[in-house]
Amino acid sequence: MRAEGLWGVRWSSCANPLAHRFMETAARKGTLVCLAADMRSVGELVDLVEEVGPHIAALKTHVDLVDDFSTESWQSLVDAAKRHDLLLFEDRKFADIGKVSQNQMAGVHDIRSWADIVTAHRVSGPDIVDGIAAGWADVERIGGVLLLAQMSSSGNLLDGSYTDEVIATGSGSPHVIGYIGNGSSAEEVAALREKVGDGQMIWTPGVNLAVGDGAMGQRYGHPRNAILAGSDAIIVGSGIHGVDERAKAAAEYARASFEALSEREGE
Ligand code: 5BU
Numbered sequence: 001m002r003a004e005g006l007w008g009v010r011w012s013s014c015a016n017p018l019a020h021r022f023m024e025t026a027a028r029k030g031t032l033v034c035l036a037a038d039m040r041s042v043g044e045l046v047d048l049v050e051e052v053g054p055h056i057a058a059l060k061t062h063v064d065l066v067d068d069f070s071t072e073s074w075q076s077l078v079d080a081a082k083r084h085d086l087l088l089f090e091d092r093k094f095a096d097i098g099k100v101s102q103n104q105m106a107g108v109h110d111i112r113s114w115a116d117i118v119t120a121h122r123v124s125g126p127d128i129v130d131g132i133a134a135g136w137a138d139v140e141r142i143g144g145v146l147l148l149a150q151m152s153s154s155g156n157l158l159d160g161s162y163t164d165e166v167i168a169t170g171s172g173s174p175h176v177i178g179y180i181g182n183g184s185s186a187e188e189v190a191a192l193r194e195k196v197g198d199g200q201m202i203w204t205p206g207v208n209l210a211v212g213d214g215a216m217g218q219r220y221g222h223p224r225n226a227i228l229a230g231s232d233a234i235i236v237g238s239g240i241h242g243v244d245e246r247a248k249a250a251a252e253y254a255r256a257s258f259e260a261l262s263e264r265e266g267e
Helices: 003-007 009-013 017-029 042-055 071-083 098-104 127-138 160-171 186-196 223-228 246-264
Strands: 033-036 058-061 087-094 117-120 144-148 176-180 201-204 233-236
Touching: 003 009, 003 017, 003 246, 009 017, 017 087, 017 176, 017 246, 033 042, 033 246, 042 071, 042 246, 071 087, 087 098, 087 127, 098 127, 117 127, 127 144, 144 160, 160 176, 160 186, 176 186, 186 201, 186 223, 223 233, 223 246, 233 246
Parallel strands: 033 058, 033 233, 058 087, 087 117, 117 144, 144 176, 176 201, 201 233
Antiparallel strands: none
8 A cells, every 4th residue: 555645644754765665665565564583594584584575574683693694695685685675674783982883884794785774872972873874874875773762671771861862862863763662561652652753763672462571581562552652663573583484473463563553543
């Protein structure tokens, strides 16, 4: 279906072209799922993308947990993502000073050359956003930053006043596509949406069709509740890659997310 009708005010209010690209892909494929592909080898990553690619709208990686990284092998993943029209999102959680973050966009993994979206903490100061943008500019590319406004893990230190500072940094920036929110709590997502307004996206990890506590402090809420509360993309990892029938699970998350968005926007 047409993105404009599906996304309502989010479509008309988000200025960032990458946000529109995501919304168009989501509308065409009928899914708001960003796959958290936390696999340990490039081969496993490519196999997973080929299997669930039709049911997802973006691909999130942790390039530094892959054992067999090489520029050539990683290109096979980038190609697979392209074939499935997926924005590539490296969840690097940059946190250093701006200049070092710029250089960390290069380095052995050369994130700037393939990632469309990266995550960053606001803890070191607002200049981290300019550092990351400078990293993309170094290779004549443009990308979008998702700032961590909340986290899904229990005991995290991102309280309400910290969230306010994150939004103050992000709301004026052409490089900030949106924020990471805590998908395990619909109340927190709703509070974040209230602060952010309509003009930027909220992507939420900490979602699973089986709600409750996950491993090592992870918490899970229901994807439908996160979207109804104002999330625009559900980040799903083990709910898809950790089950036997991965394509079937991905399709279930796709359907739940898409139905929730349609309900939210009154389609
Ligand atoms: P899971 O298997 O669905 O729990 O994986 C969640 C993914 O989202 C994993 O890659 C985390 O690094 C990522 N994540 C998260 O879980 N919570 C957060 O607050 C942030 C990222 Br930021």
